[in-house]
Ligand code: HEM
């Protein structure tokens with residue numbers, strides 16, 4: 111009887127039918143009309159991981175313990191009204207609703223995150239986890255100061271574009287909302303003068319400063335807890351977090367996730383999105399010149415951009431890449447109106463949006479995913495796009511909703527790849543200046559000064575990323591969101607750990623089990639995934655091996671061959687990208703769906719590269735083909751003229 115112990119017994123029946131169904135689809139290759147891609151960008155790339163692991167969904171079901179039952183995964187669905195769906199809508203909705211026609215709230219904005227392992231709250235409802243002994247877990251700031259120091263270790267091969275595109279995927283698929291109102295008014299986790307409130311409101315996460323750190327009265331780190339189903343008056347147990355973005359990889363960062371925003375950024379002429387001309391005659395996102403919590407302008411003549419996502423002004427490189435998507439959208443509109451002069455604004459907007467999303471998904475699965483997860487792993491788990499034909503593996507029973515384990519730990523680990531100083535680089539690939547990133551949080555003005563836009567982009571292509579490891583730049587762990595007038599500094603790494611506890615993430619050991627490893631009985635058994643010194647660090651920090659935070663141990667794991675991530679992060683991120691793909695009815699490679707492309711259109715989309723997008727949307731003359739790797743003799747700069755273009759004539763209507 112496995113009803114007694116939630117996660118100890120194999121649940122062969124969990125997902126049984128769906129697994130079989132998907133597996134049949136895969137095993138019987140005659141079901142697939144096309145071929146999986148082999149290597150696109152580097153044909154001589156060797157196999158790095160001869161034994162790539164499988165994501166939980168594709169693993170032997172008896173091993174994928176820890177999964178919730180389908181009805182538990184969809185537990186929060188009952189909290190939200192069922193939207194009315196138009197079954198014949200060729201285009202995605204803005205908020206992601208009705209993507210799944212059976213479960214129309216799956217992936218929809220302002221619904222709840224889902225989980226892949228049952229939550230671990232100390233009260234079974236919403237209070238953060240405690241140690242097995244019943245004591246408090248170690249303070250996150252203490253862990254941060256002891257284990258996650260600032261040591262410079264750059265990736266030999268990968269550039270900062272990996273970091274930046276990865277963050278775009280984050281904002282596309284997740285947006286944690288926070289509790290803003292408590293019973294006694296707005297939630298304040300830190301006083302205005304930067305000191306800690308004497309009684310911390312229960313809507314706040316306690317982040318204590320360890321005693322051996324220099325103390326200051328004005329050093330408050332506490333942060334609000336995230337908004338959850340109980341705030342929406344929905345009493346499910348344990349709570350689920352509400353998120354403010356559509357789960358699907360649908361460029362909602364550019365287009366918005368609610369109808370009001372999406373309309374506010376449209377011109378309603380020729381399908382185009384609103385733009386303004388920068389001083390150099392190039393288009394930039396609309397400048398709203400309005401200070402908000404997420405844009406720190408003090409004077410009227412400075413810049414605050416508007417786009418589909420409020421985090422657009424967070425840091426300049428984010429702004430640069432979203433600006434390139436804006437330019438791409440408007441370029442596509444020009445091309446489509448030239449081909450189809452009779453199309454109205456709505457038609458052009460929707461078609462350009464559909465093409466842009468497809469290009470964005472293609473870059474994600476063809477270029478980014480193989481870098482983050484490893485090409486062999488990506489191939490093993492059916493994440494690579496096909497070279498021709500349609501894919502018919504849409505799975506209506508696969509829930510694409512963003513999971514808490516992905517956002518609070520596995521994918522957040524890439525905060526480790528951030529550089530503290532950002533290089534601006536000339537066409538001759540000389541560094542022309544270097545900025546300190548914390549000077550430019552929420553101050554995007556710099557992007558449209560002189561030719562900075564191009565220089566930032568070249569910087570993303572030539573500057574090495576940091577390794578995804580236990581080291582984090584103090585630019586984010588000591589000064590992210592430096593607000594000088596409020597003496598407030600934030601430690602993003604401590605927040606990451608605290609957020610995991612806020613979400614009720616189970617400890618590391620559960621993820622070992624989920625991902626096909628054995629549950630560690632003692633600290634020493636962790637040695638299969640990490641160096642001895644890390645095992646020791648963990649055993650000094652935590653009382654019990656079952657206490658270890660997933661985020662912490664995951665970052666200490668050795669990375670898998672060809673991947674930026676260790677075993678359990680690769681597993682959970684892999685699972686998520688699988689769901690974002692096979693759970694998205696509008697995924698660009700699917701045939702036989704209402705929103706499917708024609709085959710000749712699909713084959714054009716497959717020519718998309720990040721190189722093409724950068725060439726189309728900037729004044730840069732040369733780029734490397736493999737855009738997420740540093741230029742080298744194997745990955746030389748080539749002129750933009752030599753990058754294959756898309757021929758949009760397949761979109762011309764008779
Ligand atoms: C300079 C760059 C970046 C800054 C300043 C930054 C900052 C932040 C902040 C302030 C949060 C919210 C923390 C919270 O309250 O829980 C966050 C969340 C997050 N970040 Fe970053 N981040 C950066 C880059 C990245 C990158 C490269 C990734 C790559 C995957 C990433 C992944 C995430 C994820 C998954 C979340 C959770 C999102 C959510 O649930 O809303 N971030 N980041």
Ligand SMILES: [Ca+2]
Pocket residue numbers: 281282283355356357358359360361362363
């Ligand atoms: Ca989205």
